Amino acid sequence: MSRTHKAYVRPLDLRQGRIDMTHGSGGRATAQLIEELFVRRLGNAYLGQGNDAAVLPMPPGRLVMSTDAHVVSPLFFPGGDIGCLAVHGTINDLAVVGATPLYLAASFVLEEGFPLSDLARIVESMAAAASAAGVPVVTGDTKVVEKGSGDGVYITTTGVGVVTEGDEWSGDRARPADRIIVSGSIGEHGMAIMAQRENLGFAAAIASDTAALHGLIAAMRASGAAIRVLRDPTRGGVATTLNEIACQSGVGMMLQESALPVRPEVAAACEFLGLDPLYVANEGKVVAIVAPEDAERLLAAMRAHPLGRQAAVIGSVHQDAHSFVQMTTAFGGRRIVDWLTGEQLPRIC
Amino acid sequence: MRFIDEFRDGELASGLAAAIRRVVRRDREYRFMEFCGGHTHTISRYGLSDLLPHQVRMIHGPGCPVCVLPIGRIDMAIRLVRDAGVMLCSYGDPMRVPASGGLSLLKAKAGPGRASGSDIRMIYSAADALLVARQNPQRQVVLLAIGFETTTPPTALVIKQAQALGLGNFSVLCCHVLTPPAIASILDSPEVRQGGSVGIDGLVGPAHVSTIIGTQPYEFVAEQYRKPVVVAGFEPLDVMQAILMLIEQVNAGRALVENQFSRAVTREGNRKAQNLMAEVFELRRSFAWRGLGDLPFSALRIRREFAEFDAERRFAIRYEAVADHPACECGAILRGVKRPSQCRLFASVCTPENPVGSCMVSSEGACAAHYSFGRFADLERVS
Amino acid sequence: MCLALPCRIVELRPDDRALVELDGVGKEISLALVDDAAVGDYVIVHVGYALSRLDPEEAAKTLALFAELGEAARQERDADPAGR
Ligand code: SF4
Numbered sequence: 001m002s003r004t005h006k007a008y009v010r011p012l013d014l015r016q017g018r019i020d021m022t023h024g025s026g027g028r029a030t031a032q033l034i035e036e037l038f039v040r041r042l043g044n045a046y047l048g049q050g051n052d053a054a055v056l057p058m059p060p061g062r063l064v065m066s067t068d069a070h071v072v073s074p075l076f077f078p079g080g081d082i083g084c085l086a087v088h089g090t091i092n093d094l095a096v097v098g099a100t101p102l103y104l105a106a107s108f109v110l111e112e113g114f115p116l117s118d119l120a121r122i123v124e125s126m127a128a129a130a131s132a133a134g135v136p137v138v139t140g141d142t143k144v145v146e147k148g149s150g151d152g153v154y155i156t157t158t159g160v161g162v163v164t165e166g167d168e169w170s171g172d173r174a175r176p177a178d179r180i181i182v183s184g185s186i187g188e189h190g191m192a193i194m195a196q197r198e199n200l201g202f203a204a205a206i207a208s209d210t211a212a213l214h215g216l217i218a219a220m221r222a223s224g225a226a227i228r229v230l231r232d233p234t235r236g237g238v239a240t241t242l243n244e245i246a247c248q249s250g251v252g253m254m255l256q257e258s259a260l261p262v263r264p265e266v267a268a269a270c271e272f273l274g275l276d277p278l279y280v281a282n283e284g285k286v287v288a289i290v291a292p293e294d295a296e297r298l299l300a301a302m303r304a305h306p307l308g309r310q311a312a313v314i315g316s317v318h319q320d321a322h323s324f325v326q327m328t329t330a331f332g333g334r335r336i337v338d339w340l341t342g343e344q345l346p347r348i349c
Numbered sequence: 350m351r352f353i354d355e356f357r358d359g360e361l362a363s364g365l366a367a368a369i370r371r372v373v374r375r376d377r378e379y380r381f382m383e384f385c386g387g388h389t390h391t392i393s394r395y396g397l398s399d400l401l402p403h404q405v406r407m408i409h410g411p412g413c414p415v416c417v418l419p420i421g422r423i424d425m426a427i428r429l430v431r432d433a434g435v436m437l438c439s440y441g442d443p444m445r446v447p448a449s450g451g452l453s454l455l456k457a458k459a460g461p462g463r464a465s466g467s468d469i470r471m472i473y474s475a476a477d478a479l480l481v482a483r484q485n486p487q488r489q490v491v492l493l494a495i496g497f498e499t500t501t502p503p504t505a506l507v508i509k510q511a512q513a514l515g516l517g518n519f520s521v522l523c524c525h526v527l528t529p530p531a532i533a534s535i536l537d538s539p540e541v542r543q544g545g546s547v548g549i550d551g552l553v554g555p556a557h558v559s560t561i562i563g564t565q566p567y568e569f570v571a572e573q574y575r576k577p578v579v580v581a582g583f584e585p586l587d588v589m590q591a592i593l594m595l596i597e598q599v600n601a602g603r604a605l606v607e608n609q610f611s612r613a614v615t616r617e618g619n620r621k622a623q624n625l626m627a628e629v630f631e632l633r634r635s636f637a638w639r640g641l642g643d644l645p646f647s648a649l650r651i652r653r654e655f656a657e658f659d660a661e662r663r664f665a666i667r668y669e670a671v672a673d674h675p676a677c678e679c680g681a682i683l684r685g686v687k688r689p690s691q692c693r694l695f696a697s698v699c700t701p702e703n704p705v706g707s708c709m710v711s712s713e714g715a716c717a718a719h720y721s722f723g724r725f726a727d728l729e730r731v732s
Numbered sequence: 733m734c735l736a737l738p739c740r741i742v743e744l745r746p747d748d749r750a751l752v753e754l755d756g757v758g759k760e761i762s763l764a765l766v767d768d769a770a771v772g773d774y775v776i777v778h779v780g781y782a783l784s785r786l787d788p789e790e791a792a793k794t795l796a797l798f799a800e801l802g803e804a805a806r807q808e809r810d811a812d813p814a815g816r
């Protein structure tokens with residue numbers, strides 16, 4: 001990647017500069033962008049090889065792979081930005097099937113005119129997230145699209161991990177009497193994003209919960225509890241995740257509304273917009289289905305980890321051919337917690 | 350949340366439920382209509398039916414502004430964007446409502462033609478629409494104004510503000526409707542008039558609409574139709590108390606307008622808001638309600654003095670009626686004659702993802718509420 | 733329904749506007765539809781407008797009534813444990 005000759009090229013202007021079409025042309029400008037902006041921040045031995053693909057050592061076990069395209073508006077929000085989100089999201093997708101995440105690949109679609117300073121911030125945040133998680137970005141790509149055809153930056157991350165044969169979790173293993181645990185308060189990522197949207201005009205101290213969960217999940221595995229299913233309740237929130245599991249496993253679920261951890265600001269912001277925190281996205285939470293006799297042990301292990309302090313049992317699994325997820329409301333009644341219909345839009349009525 | 354959480358207390362609820370069980374007579378059924386979608390939502394969201402004795406049956410009324418908005422009105426909004434090239438500002442609620450030709454505002458936003466992402470904007474407040482107009486002086490900006498008396502005064506305010514500012518690029522597609530005429534239409538329908546098996550024994554009156562209009566406009570229901578009305582707040586304890594008050598009135602053979610929501614509603618309502626509405630709007634001779642049909646003097650239009658802010662006049666655009674699916678039972682459901690599960694399209698052809706009729710459109714519609722919160726009860730009954 | 737919430741006024745601003753708060757969430761709204769609202773008052777807010785002022789005394793009365801009704805029902809049940 002060191003094909004640019006420092007003597008002839010002016011360094012990237014990270015203060016005033018903007019992405020232009022030449023940054024995606026594959027020529028010298030592309031090489032310079034990659035070297036000065038990406039490699040310098042994300043740097044590691046594999047990325048530094050500068051080849052079209054990274055050649056990596058591989059520990060024993062079964063290979064696990066996942067990919068996720070990240071689009072988020074606004075790009076920067078309280079608690080994070082698209083950069084760390086792209087790292088956490090893919091690591092979490094690997095971790096919830098039981099894998100140890102090893103490597104990430106990242107590809108960027110940049111919109112012409114995007115400020116280089118913002119891009120540098122995003123890449124720095126990615127680098128920090130990757131190094132904190134111990135999962136390097138080993139290869140990448142960038143393309144530039146014309147102004148108006150993109151939303152600043154889109155980032156796709158692909159992750160590779162390994163899992164010992166037989167240790168993987170899948171969504172079809174929930175059984176009647178199992179307990180449902182969530183690792184902490186729900187709805188924070190979605191509401192943090194919503195509160196930033198220009199026209200909603202909220203002032204709320206709600207930060208995204210974006211975090212890499214493989215550490216917490218490793219601690220959960222180490223507890224020895226019989227975990228049946230693990231999922232990260234991102235888009236569509238806890239309600240959608242539980243409906244997926246209920247369908248895959250062919251069981252019903254009963255939640256206790258009073259047991260759901262929801263921060264007061266999130267509850268209040270949801271009231272304002274007519275939304276239900278059960279359907280709001282999380283980026284640093286995990287939902288676990290566990291054998292009833294192991295629920296306490298798992299809960300203790302989760303609470304001992306910084307990302308699981310607020311972990312709580314929120315319900316249990318039962319037999320139900322219709323795979324309904326229901327909830328006993330804090331009020332004493334019952335209702336269905338259904339699949340999300342369409343996108344959650346703020347309501348006035 | 351003060352003034353909210355106290356009204357959702359589970360323990361008080363069981364006390365109220367006991368009080369309801371105590372007064373309910375075993376030898377009769379009580380059929381109450383909650384007019385407002387807000388009450389429907391509360392009943393399903395908190396599972397109130399589980400706390401009520403089986404003698405009490407709640408009928409979900411037409412009080413959801415999105416549900417009663419006829420397809421032809423959404424078509425008008427889409428035509429304004431596509432043919433007249435305006436920038437349309439809409440609340441989030443109507444965005445998903447199906448229009449003609451498989452469209453909706455969301456789909457029109459995504460689809461081909463002149464509409465691009467920026468031409469249909471979702472807003473949270475009427476004031477936002479005014480702001481969009483001021484920020485885009487080169488564009489015509491139209492506010493799709495929906496809602497009952499609650500949402501109407503803010504629309505009146507922005508029209509007056511636009512006039513004061515001399516904004517030449519702002520107008521309103523007025524779809525505001527009125528609550529009392531819709532109540533009258535339901536009570537006037539032959540099935541309900543006959544009473545007997547499909548009668549309505551009383552009404553839970555709207556909460557937030559009544560903060561504006563007061564309780565007085567419901568007095569005709571008590572006087573002319575001899576039905577009790579209890580105006581109630583939207584929290585679950587409010588609804589339970591209202592039901593208790595209605596049962597007591599029915600048992601005593603009384604028909605009065607009572608106010609359970611006295612913390613926010615008076616008999617007179619908000620005079621300032623009423624005057625503002627009267628200044629800017631006048632009655633339409635007739636207006637089409639989805640599910641209920643054309644109702645006389647049931648909606649508002651912008652007065653001639655503010656004609657330049659009336660999108661219907663400015664763009665010379667006309668309403669064209671679009672028929673609902675013939676098998677849709679919304680009309681009967683809204684009058685309490687049928688239940689959602691008695692419609693043969695329910696949960697098969699007609700689902701929240703793919704609503705056929707008005708009752709499935711918003712989560713507060715009778716069919717949608719039953720679909721997403723209550724259909725397990727049906728299944729339990731048959732299985 | 734018309735989604736509206738009781739919020740506390742924390743600051744009056746020019747042009748009939750005010751900052752309201754609900755459990756740590758702040759929002760600027762318009763007071764143009766209500767008269768004489770003051771800091772500390774609770775108002776019912778819908779689409780960014782205060783519709784009416786909330787009367788705390790009436791709210792307290794309603795809550796007291798809930799409790800009373802429940803209590804009466806409970807006493808009756810205790811007096812007649814077999815139920816009816
Ligand atoms: S289920 Fe659909 S088609 Fe049937 S009455 Fe309800 S809204 Fe109309």
